[in-house]
Amino acid sequence: MDAETxxxxxxxxxxxxxxxxxxxxIGSIGSSALKGxxxxxxxxxxxxxxxVLAIAFAEALGIYALVVSLILKFV
Amino acid sequence: MLEISLKAxxxxxIGSYTITNSLFLSFIVLLILxxxxxxFRKKTKIIxxxxxxxxxxxxxxxxxxxxxxxxxxxxxxKYLPLIAxxxxxxxxxxxxxxxxxxxxxxxxxxxxxxxxxxSPASDINFTLTLAIIAILSTxxxxxxxxxxxxxxxxxxxxxxxxxxxxxxxxxxxxxxxxISFSFRLFGNIFAGEVLLTIVFFLVxxxxxxxxxxxxxxxxxxxxxxxxxxxxxxxxxxxxxxxH
Numbered sequence: 001m002d003a004e005t006x007x008x009x010x011x012x013x014x015x016x017x018x019x020x021x022x023x024x025x026i027g028s029i030g031s032s033a034l035k036g037x038x039x040x041x042x043x044x045x046x047x048x049x050x051x052v053l054a055i056a057f058a059e060a061l062g063i064y065a066l067v068v069s070l071i072l073k074f075v
Numbered sequence: 076m077l078e079i080s081l082k083a084x085x086x087x088x089i090g091s092y093t094i095t096n097s098l099f100l101s102f103i104v105l106l107i108l109x110x111x112x113x114x115f116r117k118k119t120k121i122i123x124x125x126x127x128x129x130x131x132x133x134x135x136x137x138x139x140x141x142x143x144x145x146x147x148x149x150x151x152x153k154y155l156p157l158i159a160x161x162x163x164x165x166x167x168x169x170x171x172x173x174x175x176x177x178x179x180x181x182x183x184x185x186x187x188x189x190x191x192x193x194s195p196a197s198d199i200n201f202t203l204t205l206a207i208i209a210i211l212s213t214x215x216x217x218x219x220x221x222x223x224x225x226x227x228x229x230x231x232x233x234x235x236x237x238x239x240x241x242x243x244x245x246x247x248x249x250x251x252x253x254i255s256f257s258f259r260l261f262g263n264i265f266a267g268e269v270l271l272t273i274v275f276f277l278v279x280x281x282x283x284x285x286x287x288x289x290x291x292x293x294x295x296x297x298x299x300x301x302x303x304x305x306x307x308x309x310x311x312x313x314x315x316x317x318h
Contacts, residue, residue, distance in 0.1 A: 053300060053303065056297070056300050057300075059263075060255070060258075060259040060263070063259065063262035063263055064258060064262060066262060066266050067258065067261070067265070067266070070079075070081065070265070070266070070269065071081060074079050074080070074081050075081055
């Protein structure tokens with residue numbers, strides 16, 4: 001394999017393994033927020049704000065992987 | 076193929092100071108915000124007009140959000156300028172970066188065209204500066220609230236080995252906060268730019284609309300997260316240690 005191929009492969013691998021963790025995290029955040037809302041519908045707005053915040057934190061980890069792969073692709 | 080540049084391109088130089096395209100847009104944001112501020116300084120009335128009503132509503136919302144973290148209205152009014160400045164500046168710069176014309180107005184240079192405007196947060200220097208300002212000011216507020224020696228005791232504590240190691244971890248985490256702050260904002264906004272560029276390149280009509288909505292939403296969420304995290308770190312630093 002030449003360097004170009006390895007570069008492209010590593011970009012794909014970074015995205016595969018970098019997205020696994022955040023996807024599990026976002027799934028569990030969403031499911032527990034739904035449980036909380038269905039048990040206590042009055043608290044829906046409060047739960048939603050903190051859910052969106054927590055999802056954004058989890059998503060930031062996937063974004064780090066995206067940044068690394070973008071650097072590999074475009075620099 | 077379309078061209079995507081990770082770092083902001085240079086437009087021109089003033090002396091030895093280079094003006095990049097993202098710096099240019101952040102100057103425009105600065106101009107808009109300061110002209111708003113000057114306009115309101117003269118025209119504040121007891122019976123508010125439409126714009127003033129909106130601004131008051133917005134400030135009230137922000138204050139009630141801060142109350143939920145700082146637990147007292149007096150403290151939230153004291154620290155409102157820092158948090159609100161960070162929030163409004165990031166929000167306006169993210170949203171201005173989505174307007175048509177950003178990226179499509181180009182400037183002719185000897186080696187190809189470069190876009191005249193670029194979303195400020197898609198330049199790492201902008202986000203890193205904001206992160207350093209946020210972390211430094213939370214530490215300074217901590218010093219002013221608790222006193223210098225008490226604040227430094229959080230980081231350098233020689234009373235027992237456990238506290239010593241916790242202090243070192245705290246000290247390192249201050250720097251890792253800066254990095255995570257800056258890369259979170261940069262990554263989100265830059266990824267959004269790349270996404271929009273690719274979608275506009277593939278399907279120019281109708282298809283980009285949901286992505287534009289997504290980016291409007293993310294711009295607001297990222298501004299909220301940046302300011303909320305600053306607020307949380309601030310509340311940690313100004314909290315008196317309980318025994």
